[in-house]
Amino acid sequence: MSNETFLTIRGFAGADPTVFHNESGRVTVVIRVGVTARNFDRRLNTYSDGTTAWYSVRCYGDLAENVSRSIHKGSPVLIRGRLSPRTWTDKDGRTRTDYAIAADSVAIDLNTGWATFVRTRKQSLEPIEGEPAHAASADDEAPPPSLDAMHGEEIAEPVEPELEESAAGVLQALA
Known part of the structure; x- marks a missing residue:
């Protein structure tokens, strides 16, 4: 096992996903997820919102396509993935670092609503004896x-x- 950091976050999509296509036809989707802690103040016996942390979540392949169809601005999400720093130089010449999550799972948080699951198939199914073969289609x-x-x-x-x-x-x- 390598020394990588995996984490799970729970928050809300800050905008609709951004879809990128590369030259080979692979899809990458990026969503920004805001995570705001709720803090309990024992003196006042009330909850208050903490600071919101924003994460760039990158999804690839089939996960990217499914996220682009399922997640929208304001969607409550659960994200699991590998945390990795991205370093770049801004227009003023300063070195900046952003922490992105390379997601391996994305889910709708059902604490705030309900959802319907639709399975997608990308490949042909093996025929069952006595039934005609079925090829995956847009249907x-x-x-x-x-x-x-x-x-x-x-x-x-x-x-x-x-x-x-x-x-x-x-x-x-x-x-």
């Missing part, structure tokens, strides 16, 4: 039909409860 990236979570029946559109509704209201809507 593979379309969302699957929605199912009623309680009954397993297909429904016309997903139920999207208003944020203000109570859990009882959501259950009543599904019944």
Whole structure:
């Protein structure tokens, strides 16, 4: 094992992802993630926001493509990756250092909302005996039909409860 620093951060995307394509067609996506600590003041018995730390998060390959489609400004995210310094010289000739995270995992933080997962396929599947072969296509990236979570029946559109509704209201809507 090498002497590298891996970390996990929890924060919010500060802007929509920036997508870069290189000459060979590979994709790199960069997102800026702000992480603000919440501090508890025992004297006042209240929480307050600490200083916001900003990280550049770099994603490559399939992860980059999926992040570009899934993460938007304000998205609550969990990032795991390798921390690495990037050093450059600014326009005034001063040496600057920025700490970037080369992400190996990016997730939506479900503490603040819900999400729907759609699996993508980039390669052909092995045929199952008795079934025709299937090649990956653009149709593979379309969302699957929605199912009623309680009954397993297909429904016309997903139920999207208003944020203000109570859990009882959501259950009543599904019944």
